Amino acid sequence: MAKARLTDRMVALAKADAGERLELWDSLTPGLALRISDQGRKTWIVRYRTLDGRQPRFTLGTYPALELKEARELARTAAKDARAGDDPAARRRLAGAAAKAQPIKTLTDLAEAYFTACETGEWQPKEKKKRASTLAEERGRWRRHLKAELGGERVEDITPDAIRKVLRAIVARGHGVTSNRVRSLVRQMFNFAISEDRLILNPVAKVRALGTEQARGRILSDAEIKTAWLSIVDPSELRKPAKESSGGPERVYIGPAVSIALRLLLLTMTRRAEVSGMRLDELDLAQAAWTIPGSRTKNGQPLFVPLSPDAAALINEALQLVRLRPDANSDPSPFVFPSPRTPKKPITPGSLSHALRELRIALGGPRFTPHDFRRAGATLMTGERLGISPFLVGRILNHTTERGGAAAVTVTHYALNEYAAEKRRALQSWADLLAEIVGARASTSNVARLARA
Secondary structure, three states: EEEEHHHHOHHHHHHOOOOOEEEEOOOOOOOOEEOOOOOOOOEEEEOOOOOOOOOEEEEEEOOOOOOOHHHHHHHHHHHHHHHHOOOOHHHHHHHHHHHHOOOOOOOHHHHHHHHHHHHHHHOOOOOOOOOHHHHHHHHHHHHHHHHHHHHHHHHHHOOHHHHHHHHHHHOOOHHHHHHHHHHHHHHHHHHHHHHHOOOOOOOOHHHOOOOOOOOOOOOHHHHHHHHHHHHHHOOOOOEEOOOOOOOOOOEEOOOOOHHHHHHHHHOOOHHHHHHHHHHHHHHHHHHHEEOOOHOOOOOOOOOEEOOOHHHHHHHHHHHHHHHHHOOOOOOOOOOOOOOOOOOOOOOOOHHHHHHHHHHHHHHHOOOOOHHHHHHHHHHHOOOOOOOHHHHHHHHHHHHHOOOOEEEEHHHOOOOOOHHHHHHHHHHHHHHHHHHHHOOOEOOOOEEEEOOOO
């Protein structure tokens, strides 16, 4: 066993004979040695004595990545730990075994664990289980923006710079708000990793949002509401601008079910996911009532929706479309708006947004969304033409901010149908005003019927 006071020059020049392995032990640092293979690889090792008398060998690193001075410091630390009862070699073996057994190695592993925990309700950072529609959107963002770029990287190797690179690429494609949503998703995933003791720090904490957010405050004018309504009823004359790859302008197609669902958004002022996922067992058409369970509302509170005659008539039209499906008898759907391909699933909320996006492109006007319908209805209801109180409109919109105060428990647990009569009158007034806006002719009764396809 060669032993000498090692120097930087000696370490740099040391070579082993062909077919042999050379070990140079440092006389200045007990237990430290430089192991040199006949291929020229140089490895630092340390031998120390444990409290039970064993003398294991522990690899510190390779030269030149680990220089002599650093190797001496690490060797002294290992010897000190051993005297205190620790065994660095045993600790490393345990850490290696734990790493092999770790189910969350890469970002893809983390994503699947995160989505599963959200779906089962195990992970509820806001004390509320995420809705299926929210998770579907998050899975889409993961597939489109993150999986290919970072999915194969080890979780602990993902840096703030790597995340910024992904977000900047999204912004460069003109999707600033989407980049913010992707950032939010990654932040949530890493928070989950921290809760699982997989990480200590969240790298997204050092990454600022890159997209510019604008508060949603667009109010549709009467003319815009009329144009949108009539176009939804009959889009046959609408054309999108021609693409370079196509021969001419493209026709805008809005299916009958989507057309009905979009009009119900305006009449009921409910959310797109609430309308698109409407179930038969939620309806009592004899009482002109629709009760949405808390599992399908944004705030987790059930919502009673009185149906105006116009809204009820549209729902009956949708049910007639379901009855005309070839699979209506063999595979009945529980949904009012079943998917064209899978009757046991409803149409997606995104299909309503897509239809409005196609409509907007064809009309050439400003962008509007399903939520703009909801906001327009609320604004017109509280305006001077109807004069309905914001308090009651808050009940219709199912806003939790309207449920505070001493009556909160009563409202939540005992009064699902609170203000039912008032809500019914308000929604009927809104239906009558909407009929005037879109130019429908009044019937012989005191209820103005809305134009239908």
